[in-house]
Amino acid sequence: MGKPHNIGRIEAFSDAVFAFAATLMVVNFDMADNLAITKSNTTSFLSFFVSFFVLVAIWWVHYNFFRRTNYMDNVLIALNAILLFVALYYVFPLKTMVQSWMGEGVRSFEDLANLFVLYGVGFLLIFLCLSLMYYWAFKKTEQNADSLVLFFYARHFAIFVVVALISVVIAFSGIGLKFGFPGFVYGLIGPLCYWQSKHFTKTYESL
16 A cells, blocks of 8 residues: 655755755856956846746745645656756756846847747746646545635646747747747736636636
8 A cells, every 4th residue: 555645855855956946046156256347247147136036936836836735646746856857947048038138148039039949948848847736636636616726726827838838939930039029928928817817716606
């Protein structure tokens, strides 16, 4: 007979990976030897600032998953491991993306397209893992009004996946790169999540 999984150890391991990702960002933070404030230093600081707080946001979303369910099995462990792997990978294209806003690191539209694709794939995989984790937990727990929260967030994060996929396709096609159009596509997340929330509430309000 199998023993129940220790969720505490899974959360502790996950937190260690997020801490390692933050450490990698610090190690890769560039500072001039004479501590002079230059454009390069400013760019490095801003890329570190944005990357760190995006990492915190991912950690917060991950933390909330474990607040909403006590269910755990091998499938969720595997999905969680993939999410952590991608989160480690995701930090570096994000830093490069911020540096490109400051006019550094990207020399051509092809470089910019590749960066948007790289960023989009990382974003897509992170929220695909989260969506699948929520859906799997919903399917494996007793379905009632409380468990519908899991189903709601499975659909909620599926929107992130779809929008990221659209952005990747646009970037790969080279459409609107001059104006950063693949990045502006992420602005669809807000309206679509709002619509999904209203539709979900209307559909399941009787439960």
